[in-house]
Structures are given as structure tokens and as C-alpha cells.
Amino acid sequence: MGFNRKEYDRPQHYYRDWGEAVINRLRLHGGERILNLGCGDGKLTVQLAEKAPNGFVLGVEASEDLLETAREHESRNLHFMCSEIEELRFRDEFDLVFSNVALHRMKNHRQLLSYALTALRPGGLVVWSLAGDGSFEHFFAIIRAKLNEPAYRDYFQGLEWPWYMPQRMEYEALVDSVGFSEYSLQEIHTDCGFRDPTDLLSWLDILALTPFLSRLPAGLREEFRDEAAVAMIEQTRKAGGIYSESFRNIVLTAWK
Numbered sequence: 638m639g640f641n642r643k644e645y646d647r648p649q650h651y652y653r654d655w656g657e658a659v660i661n662r663l664r665l666h667g668g669e670r671i672l673n674l675g676c677g678d679g680k681l682t683v684q685l686a687e688k689a690p691n692g693f694v695l696g697v698e699a700s701e702d703l704l705e706t707a708r709e710h711e712s713r714n715l716h717f718m719c720s721e722i723e724e725l726r727f728r729d730e731f732d733l734v735f736s737n738v739a740l741h742r743m744k745n746h747r748q749l750l751s752y753a754l755t756a757l758r759p760g761g762l763v764v765w766s767l768a769g770d771g772s773f774e775h776f777f778a779i780i781r782a783k784l785n786e787p788a789y790r791d792y793f794q795g796l797e798w799p800w801y802m803p804q805r806m807e808y809e810a811l812v813d814s815v816g817f818s819e820y821s822l823q824e825i826h827t828d829c830g831f832r833d834p835t836d837l838l839s840w841l842d843i844l845a846l847t848p849f850l851s852r853l854p855a856g857l858r859e860e861f862r863d864e865a866a867v868a869m870i871e872q873t874r875k876a877g878g879i880y881s882e883s884f885r886n887i888v889l890t891a892w893k
Contacts, residue, residue: 655827655886656681656737659764660688668692669732672756674722674765675699675739679707685735686715692732697722722749727756736765738886741772741800746808750815757893763817769824769885770804776845776882779868784849789861792852799848808887820891831880834870841866 660681668691676682676696686694696717698704707717722743734753743749753763784793803811805824812820831837846865850858873880 652738653680655766657684659737659766659888660684660735663688663733663764665689665733670730670758671695671733671735672727672731673697674734674736675742676703676707676717677739678703679710679717681737682707682715682717683710685733686712690714697725722752725752725756729756729758731756732758732761734761734763734765736767738766738768740765740767741802744801746801746803747811747814750812753891754815754817754893759893761893763820763889763891763893766886766888768800768802769808769887770802771826771885772802772883773845774883775872776841776869779865779872780849783861783865789853789857792854792857793849796852802885803887805887808889812889812891817891818893820889822890823888825886825888827884827886829882829884831873831882833878834880837869837873837880838866841869 665688667689669689670692671685671689671694673682673685673694673696676698677700679696679698682694682696692714694715696707696715697720698707698717699719699721701719704717704719711717722740723745734756740746740749750763757763783789784796805822809822812822829840831840841862846862850862853861869882870880873882875881
């Protein structure tokens with residue numbers, strides 16, 4: 638499936654709303670250097686740049702397709718680069734390291750937290766959120782059952798689960814071990830409310846099913862996708878015509 642900007646944007650509205658709320662609470666002076674990890678299409682990175690008009694904001698994203706959209710927003714104080722987060726080598730360069738619901742795709746968060754601490758200037762701040770344990774309960778139950786069905790299970794032998802979604806106490810222990818001078822951690826239960834089946838299907842196609850479909854032969858992908866989609870529509874349907882999936886948002890604020 639090729640990248641479709643409109644379809645990518647459709648399931649992003651609730652993630653973006655959460656990120657905007659965090660950005661609006663930031664108390665910045667306007668001259669900060671800011672690093673946004675997993676910046677996606679760059680819309681939140683633009684808002685960070687608006688809060689630091691005399692500073693510099695760098696958005697980092699591993700997807701060239703998303704960066705093509707993000708780079709349309711580049712300006713004097715806003716730039717983007719294509720890189721895996723693990724490949725970055727910044728040291729004492731940023732006043733703020735920010736990320737919004739992107740870091741659950743990384744497995745080694747002890748390394749990630751240590752890197753963020755290294756990238757910050759003294760007194761700098763980490764503000765990021767990631768999906769925690771209990772997120773996407775319907776989808777995970779459906780997909781785990783499908784991975785074990787006779788028609789599909791041979792293709793998923795040795796599959797490494799694509800995401801890291803920790804319990805709050807587990808993540809707090811990781812943060813505590815890294816060496817921040819001070820930190821706070823919140824877990825916010827904010828379920829994803831899809832407006833209609835098309836909204837839900839866009840989320841499945843763009844964000845959720847990709848790691849699994851890529852392991853299947855072309856002749857089985859549509860069948861797998863459609864079966865998962867039907868189950869999701871049935872299990873997430875709520876009164877009032879919306880479709881709701883669980884989400885547990887872990888929000889970290891930590892100072893160097």
C-alpha cells in the first residue's frame with residue numbers, strides 16, 4: 638500500500654489532540670533548542686517552532702514518506718531529518734526533547750532514556766508520551782488469535798512483537814535508573830474514539846496492521862486484513878455510533 642496523506646491524517650486526530658494539549662502547557666521562553674522524536678508529518682513540530690520563534694526545532698522521523706509532508710513546513714527555525722532514533726548522536730544540544738505517541742515502537746527504553754539525557758543541555762527537559770500496558774486491548778486480542786489460526790500461523794513463527802507498552806511502575810523504574818535530577822510520570826486513560834468505521838479502518842490500515850501484513854504472501858493479506866477489520870468493528874462498536882478502543886497514555890516529564 639502506497640503512502641496516502643489523507644488516509645494517514647484521518648486516524649491521527651486524537652493523537653494530535655493529546656500532543657497539542659501537552660505543547661500548550663509548556664512554559665517556554667522562545668529561544669529554546671527542541672528535538673522532536675518521531676515527528677510524523679510535522680504538524681506538532683510546527684507548533685513547537687511557533688513557541689520557540691528565536692530558537693531551533695529539529696523533527697526526526699524514520700519514514701521518508703512522512704518527511705516529504707513534514708518538509709513542506711520547514712522554515713528559518715524548523716528543520717527535519719530522516720533517521721532512526723537509535724542512530725542519533727547529539728550531546729548537550731537541546732533544551733527540550735519531545736515526543737508524542739511514537740516511542741512505543743522502540744524496544745530498548747533504558748537506552749532511549751539515557752540518550753535523551755545525553756542530548757539535553759544541563760537543566761533541559763524531556764516531555765514525551767507513549768502507549769502503556771492496557772492500550773489497544775480489542776486489537777491485540779483479535780490479532781493474537783489470528784496469528785494462531787492454521788491459515789496464518791506458519792507465517793508468524795519467530796515474530797517479535799512490534800511494540801513496547803510498559804506498565805506504569807515498570808517505566809518508572811526505568812526512568813529512575815537513568816539519572817534524571819527530577820521527574821514525574823502520569824498514566825492517563827484516554828480511549829480512542831473513532832467517528833465511524835472508515836476512521837477505524839484507516840487506523841488499522843495505516844498504523845496497526847502493517848507489521849503483520851508484511852509477513853504474509855500477497856494472496857493472504859486482503860483476507861487477513863478483512864477478517865481483522867470485521868472483528869474490530871464488531872468489538873469496538875458503542876452506543877451512539879462511535880467505535881472505541883482502549884488507550885493508556887504514559888506521560889513523562891523529566892529534568893537533566
